[in-house]
Amino acid sequence: MADSNEHTGDQQLLDNFYGDRDNYWLGILFQRYTLLLFGVCMKYLKNEEEAKDSVQQVFLKAIIELHKYPVQYFKSWLYMVAKNHCLMRIRERQGKAAAEIDDQQIPDESDPSSIHQHIQKDKQLDLMTECLAELSSEQKQCVTLFYLEKRSYVDIAADTGYSVMQVKSYLQNGKRNLKLLMEKKVKNK
Numbered sequence: 001m002a003d004s005n006e007h008t009g010d011q012q013l014l015d016n017f018y019g020d021r022d023n024y025w026l027g028i029l030f031q032r033y034t035l036l037l038f039g040v041c042m043k044y045l046k047n048e049e050e051a052k053d054s055v056q057q058v059f060l061k062a063i064i065e066l067h068k069y070p071v072q073y074f075k076s077w078l079y080m081v082a083k084n085h086c087l088m089r090i091r092e093r094q095g096k097a098a099a100e101i102d103d104q105q106i107p108d109e110s111d112p113s114s115i116h117q118h119i120q121k122d123k124q125l126d127l128m129t130e131c132l133a134e135l136s137s138e139q140k141q142c143v144t145l146f147y148l149e150k151r152s153y154v155d156i157a158a159d160t161g162y163s164v165m166q167v168k169s170y171l172q173n174g175k176r177n178l179k180l181l182m183e184k185k186v187k188n189k
Contacts, residue, residue: 010074018070026066029074030059036075036125037082039148044086054089058082076121131181138162139174146171154161 005013005028017025037058041051056083071077132140141160145151146167151159156167 010163013047013072014066014071017066021067023063026063030062031079033075033078035148036129037078038078040082040165041086042148042150044083045089052091054082054085058085061085074095075125079125127182127185128178133143133183134181135174135177136170138166138170142167142170143174143178 008028010029010032011023013029016022034055037055038051041054041058042048045051045054058078062078063082065071065081132143135143138160142156142162145156145159146153153164153167153171156162157164160167162170
């Protein structure tokens with residue numbers, strides 16, 4: 001059953017969930033965005049264990065929230081939930097009282113400009129994911145480990161068997177190629 005839903009769009013999976021309230025559909029969505037969420041959490045928290053823990057907490061919060069109200073732009077919404085969660089963790093870590101989240105940080109789905117921003121962000125994330133898949137396996141691996149998992153050159157070299165110079169080269173070429181691929185696809189649309 002998982003294979004038949006692999007190419008099902010986010011909105012269809014949400015519609016299925018809202019139709020039967022089966023968390024199975026959310027599981028497919030969460031699996032699809034685990035790496036993205038981990039990257040967001042690493043970006044803010046800069047701690048692998050705390051990031052992994054936060055991904056799980058974001059999933060739990062998302063399940064609760066999705067049972068309460070419908071969401072239209074899942075990827076953007078999930079990104080904002082993760083970002084807000086990380087900002088709260090940082091505030092708590094700094095010993096400050098957890099402040100209320102600004103209304104601006106939560107997508108307002110009744111505001112047309114907010115909807116437009118989230119559509120644009122979704123498109124950018126989709127485009128980046130699509131272009132990342134087109135990089136060579138070495139470039140894709142190094143870019144993912146360095147930018148999403150915040151790994152050092154030395155760590156990447158140790159994990160992959162590449163030399164540090166190869167890692168630097170794959171990163172430099174991967175970043176340039178990713179940018180070129182994204183620009184080309186935007187130009188062709």
